[in-house]
């Protein structure tokens with residue numbers, strides 16, 4: 001290991017990885033460039049749009065803001081992991097994806113929101129869902145279809 005790199009071990013979508021990386025390398029670049037997981041998108045690259053959202057030990061984070069040194073020992077979940085099918089189906093059924101750049105991050109954030117609702121034993125309302133997804137920007141849909149998709153997924157697709 002050289003002075004300016006760090007060896008980290010972590011899991012992505014249940015698969016363990018050990019990498020030697022510059023400590024400040026962005027998690028987004030680790031995923032897309034080092035591991036070839038290009039499902040996670042880059043929008044602004046500055047923490048403003050949510051396109052790069054992933055789950056870090058179950059919490060939604062902007063992977064463009066997370067340095068590699070912070071993920072040692074963590075479990076990262078990306079849009080390429082298991083368990084997104086029902087939400088993806090709901091997005092398709094409601095026409096909640098247009099250009100698609102926001103869609104992976106939006107679906108990751110939706111999963112985290114619906115899991116929080118389920119853990120709290122509450123049904124998500126349209127207003128709360130819109131607020132919960134406010135950190136994920138979409139230039140195409142106007143958000144109504146995204147909220148409908150999230151609520152459809154919360155109902156189990158019915």
Ligand code: FES
Nearest residue numbers: 043044045050064
């Ligand atoms: S690309 Fe990370 S928040 Fe926009």
Ligand code: FES
Nearest residue numbers: 098099138139140
């Ligand atoms: S579908 Fe284009 S930005 Fe959301």
